[in-house]
Amino acid sequence: MYFNARKLVRYLPPMLACAWLLLQQTGCANIQPPMGGPKDTLPPVLVKATPDENTVHFKGNTLRFQFDEYIQLENLNDNLVINPPAESYPIIDAKLRVLSVKLKDTLQPNTTYTFNFGNAIKDVNEGNQFRDFSYSFSTGSYIDSLELSGTIIDAETGMPDSTLILLLHSNLDDSAVAKQKPRFVTRANGKGQFRFTHLPAGTFNVFALKDEGVKKYSSSETPFAFYDHTVRSDAGAEKPIELRSFIAEKESEEQKPSNAGAKKKKETEEDKKFKFSVSASAGQQDILNPMTFTFERKIDTIDLTKIKLTDTLFQPIAGWRFEMDSLDKNGKLFANWEADKDYRLILGKGFAKDTLGATVARADTIEFKTKAESEYGALKIKFSGIDMSRNPVLQWIENNNVVLAVPLESTTYTSKLFQPSQYTLRILYDTNKNGVWDTGDYWKRVQPEFVIAVEQKFSIKPNWENEYEVNL
Numbered sequence: 001m002y003f004n005a006r007k008l009v010r011y012l013p014p015m016l017a018c019a020w021l022l023l024q025q026t027g028c029a030n031i032q033p034p035m036g037g038p039k040d041t042l043p044p045v046l047v048k049a050t051p052d053e054n055t056v057h058f059k060g061n062t063l064r065f066q067f068d069e070y071i072q073l074e075n076l077n078d079n080l081v082i083n084p085p086a087e088s089y090p091i092i093d094a095k096l097r098v099l100s101v102k103l104k105d106t107l108q109p110n111t112t113y114t115f116n117f118g119n120a121i122k123d124v125n126e127g128n129q130f131r132d133f134s135y136s137f138s139t140g141s142y143i144d145s146l147e148l149s150g151t152i153i154d155a156e157t158g159m160p161d162s163t164l165i166l167l168l169h170s171n172l173d174d175s176a177v178a179k180q181k182p183r184f185v186t187r188a189n190g191k192g193q194f195r196f197t198h199l200p201a202g203t204f205n206v207f208a209l210k211d212e213g214v215k216k217y218s219s220s221e222t223p224f225a226f227y228d229h230t231v232r233s234d235a236g237a238e239k240p241i242e243l244r245s246f247i248a249e250k251e252s253e254e255q256k257p258s259n260a261g262a263k264k265k266k267e268t269e270e271d272k273k274f275k276f277s278v279s280a281s282a283g284q285q286d287i288l289n290p291m292t293f294t295f296e297r298k299i300d301t302i303d304l305t306k307i308k309l310t311d312t313l314f315q316p317i318a319g320w321r322f323e324m325d326s327l328d329k330n331g332k333l334f335a336n337w338e339a340d341k342d343y344r345l346i347l348g349k350g351f352a353k354d355t356l357g358a359t360v361a362r363a364d365t366i367e368f369k370t371k372a373e374s375e376y377g378a379l380k381i382k383f384s385g386i387d388m389s390r391n392p393v394l395q396w397i398e399n400n401n402v403v404l405a406v407p408l409e410s411t412t413y414t415s416k417l418f419q420p421s422q423y424t425l426r427i428l429y430d431t432n433k434n435g436v437w438d439t440g441d442y443w444k445r446v447q448p449e450f451v452i453a454v455e456q457k458f459s460i461k462p463n464w465e466n467e468y469e470v471n472l
């Protein structure tokens with residue numbers, strides 16, 4: 001019987017105690033296996049690899065790895081990276097303490113092959129992972145040893161992107177990434193850092209894309225990244241490779257799958273009614289933002305003559321405007337709101353009609369009051385290390401959404417009235433000065449606009465002088 005020496009040690013005290021009792025008594029009935037002891041936190045240990053690691057002149061088709069305990073594989077497809085990528089996926093099996101790999105491809109001559117199992121191998125009992133297990137051999141006379149490394153970030157958020165695979169193409173044609181499989185592949189860690197190892201000397205293009213099996217850039221609606229310059233694996237310490245991932249064309253609402261084919265329930269008279277809500281219905285209006293209208297169905301027409309904004313004496317308030325969004329389901333009423341003031345919004349009968357012909361059945365008056373200035377915080381931020389020549393825009397993030405975008409005019413940002421909340425901040429370098437982040441386009445060789453994610457958090461308190469310093 002095979003014993004794991006490391007894990008046997010923990011049981012020696014109770015086993016020795018029982019042995020002592022056996023010597024003191026005529027018997028030790030119903031001997032039970034030792035209970036308790038510290039939890040096993042040790043990963044499996046590789047005892048032997050066949051052939052040995054870094055074997056040269058390899059001519060076989062089978063690899064075997066023996067461990068010191070029973071093992072199992074988990075999420076192998078999400079972890080295993082083979083370089084150069086295999087045309088036919090090998091047969092991989094884990095039985096007891098042995099992991100076997102049977103190669104189905106004809107191996108290329110004078111080539112270093114690397115199998116990186118990531119964290120797919122773990123022990124059976126406790127699930128301790130044998131992390132970042134990598135194994136190499138060569139069909140030639142030496143093992144390639146050059147490396148390339150870098151980072152990948154999500155261009156829109158400025159945060160590390162660990163969702164994509166990284167590709168090296170030795171074919172330097174622009175179209176190679178769409179037509180051919182890459183020469184080398186690797187994955188980024190949780191910090192967006194990646195490293196290609198065991199590379200031959202050569203010049204490569206660097207890309208990143210979503211791993212959907214084919215490893216080709218087949219759709220502009222999938223995440224992608226490209227490096228502007230070729231890189232040489234034997235060039236030593238070059239400028240660090242930084243990739244910024246983007247989606248060139250996001251799926252439109254019209255393209256998204258619909259449930260039109262699903263069985264529809266019978267519409268009731270209540271379902272056919274015109275339904276909408278107004279943000280001021282709660283009785284309070286934010287003076288920094290427009291009043292929002294949310295309609296249940298798309299709107300066909302809006303009659304602005306039937307919308308009136310007044311004071312408490314029903315005297316009209318001038319200067320407001322109403323806008324619908326591109327989906328025709330949300331509207332905004334913009335006005336120069338005065339703080340701590342009572343208003344009336346009068347919506348006349350038939351002020352809006354949806355695409356099914358339903359309309360407002362009767363007039364309605366919504367009474368509301370704007371917030372007082374004391375309900376907002378004052379904000380002052382001093383920036384250092386920011387490039388003012390690149391048109392910086394402050395993107396305030398709340399619940400992962402950009403809720404406010406403000407062009408930065410100087411290295412000090414001040415706001416007398418700022419909405420209290422918990423925020424994170426991004427700095428957008430707005431190349432075309434349109435106030436929003438713009439994506440990239442590989443085929444036009446256009447990189448996405450640059451975004452920096454500021455690490456610190458911002459807690460804006462009401463009726464308070466909130467001051468921060470940001471060092472980029």
